[in-house]
Amino acid sequence: MLADALQRLATIADEFRGSLRDRSPIPVSNFPVGEELRASYTFGTAEPRGLERILTDVSRWMETGILQVTHPRYFGLFNPSVHASSIIADALVALYNPQMGGWSHSPAANEIEQWTLGALAETLGWPRERLAAHYTSGGSEANHTAVLAALADRAPEYCTGGTRALAKPPRIYVSDESHHSFVKIARACGLGEDALAHVATDSSFRMRPDALLAAIERDEALGMKPLMVVATAGTTGSGAIEPMSEVADIALERQMWMHVDAAWGGSAALVPRLRPHLAGIELADSVTWDAHKMLSVSMGAGMFFCKHRAALQRMFEINTGYVPPTVEGGVDLYKESLQWSRRFIGLKVFFAIAEHGMEGLGRIIERQAATADLLRERLRAAGWRIVNDTPLPLVCFTHGAIDGQSLTTQNVVDRVLARGRCWISHVKLPRGTAAVRACITSFDTNDEDIDVLLEDLALALSS
Numbered sequence: 001m002l003a004d005a006l007q008r009l010a011t012i013a014d015e016f017r018g019s020l021r022d023r024s025p026i027p028v029s030n031f032p033v034g035e036e037l038r039a040s041y042t043f044g045t046a047e048p049r050g051l052e053r054i055l056t057d058v059s060r061w062m063e064t065g066i067l068q069v070t071h072p073r074y075f076g077l078f079n080p081s082v083h084a085s086s087i088i089a090d091a092l093v094a095l096y097n098p099q100m101g102g103w104s105h106s107p108a109a110n111e112i113e114q115w116t117l118g119a120l121a122e123t124l125g126w127p128r129e130r131l132a133a134h135y136t137s138g139g140s141e142a143n144h145t146a147v148l149a150a151l152a153d154r155a156p157e158y159c160t161g162g163t164r165a166l167a168k169p170p171r172i173y174v175s176d177e178s179h180h181s182f183v184k185i186a187r188a189c190g191l192g193e194d195a196l197a198h199v200a201t202d203s204s205f206r207m208r209p210d211a212l213l214a215a216i217e218r219d220e221a222l223g224m225k226p227l228m229v230v231a232t233a234g235t236t237g238s239g240a241i242e243p244m245s246e247v248a249d250i251a252l253e254r255q256m257w258m259h260v261d262a263a264w265g266g267s268a269a270l271v272p273r274l275r276p277h278l279a280g281i282e283l284a285d286s287v288t289w290d291a292h293k294m295l296s297v298s299m300g301a302g303m304f305f306c307k308h309r310a311a312l313q314r315m316f317e318i319n320t321g322y323v324p325p326t327v328e329g330g331v332d333l334y335k336e337s338l339q340w341s342r343r344f345i346g347l348k349v350f351f352a353i354a355e356h357g358m359e360g361l362g363r364i365i366e367r368q369a370a371t372a373d374l375l376r377e378r379l380r381a382a383g384w385r386i387v388n389d390t391p392l393p394l395v396c397f398t399h400g401a402i403d404g405q406s407l408t409t410q411n412v413v414d415r416v417l418a419r420g421r422c423w424i425s426h427v428k429l430p431r432g433t434a435a436v437r438a439c440i441t442s443f444d445t446n447d448e449d450i451d452v453l454l455e456d457l458a459l460a461l462s463s
Helices: 002-019 034-039 051-065 084-096 107-123 139-154 158-165 181-188 209-221 244-253 265-270 309-316 346-381 409-419 447-462
Strands: 132-136 170-175 196-199 225-232 257-261 286-290 302-306 384-386 394-399 425-429 433-439
Touching (some): 002 084, 107 302, 107 346, 139 170, 139 302, 139 309, 170 181, 209 225, 209 244, 302 309, 409 447
Parallel strands (some): 225 257, 257 286
Antiparallel strands (some): 132 302, 394 433
């Protein structure tokens, strides 16, 4: 039964991946909702069904009832096409189901994860011997871990006494373009949203070091404790890469923890042309990097890199009578991270590196960046104006015909989506800048896909 079901799954995967580009329209909008959606699917609970029947039903629902983010004309959020090896790796993880929380239960799987994390850390300029790293559910968990590590390192009384033990209210500095996960994190840590200080950005939507320094000095005068600064390498809205070296200098001078949120942009470290734009990331105390973005593995595959294992242990270490003792030379991840039971997330990252090599992965990312360069060139030639400034494959743009009244950027996006051939989004950047946003998220996106997008954008202006 299992062999037959797996063969059926392989057939479904081959047919889906082989025909996705030619499917038109792409299901991008107008999905059934609420009762209509539920009524369209018959699950049934009275009688068990064979695995092949279940596979057939669920694959049909997935093909007709979700946004196909792996399509090469999905120019949206950071949801990529995935390597075939990622599908295989996830299946293997389900087969063996290793428990990654303790070293004693899965030394081979732990070694694979630590090797992949070490190899990727070296591309950031981080030596393996200073590395404490683990996989997370995604960038939000990694960012959450960074805030907790900063508290453990710079305000250790928090670990036992919580916020009531802090002599001064801590402040976390983020830019106007930083990821909104930090709002949730501030709430979850008990610090509250008021702990976040939003630092002004420059004309390229990057954190201004002078504004950061002014905010720190203001807060110190008010009796607050500057705890942590977050620089983003590839913001979600505009793809901005903030000045990490300058931010690191300020953090060092003020004895603050520096975190780099490189959930998306970290993959630029694998591309020789893009790597210089990450200058300063090697100076950070911690880094977030998501493999399920530009490394094109399936979700979720967040990664957290840290130079201070003692801070992680101070925050997370627990001793129990029901978990086997730590094996000498091994790392029990439940003692260094938020999660206890852990999935073998790193196998698909290992597969990607093993299948393509670091240089091969870099070439794939470089092609996506080159496709974005082509999109910028074609947009300018067609009279559009680029409003963001990033070497990463994300383009924000507007047009003189968009007056904000009779025609808005949201109108343009809605008209493109209604045609069902491409998916783009609307974005509002700092200082009220409204734009159309297109990100190259698929390694399969080619020049013809750009042609389709430009055609639909032109029709959106004229309709």
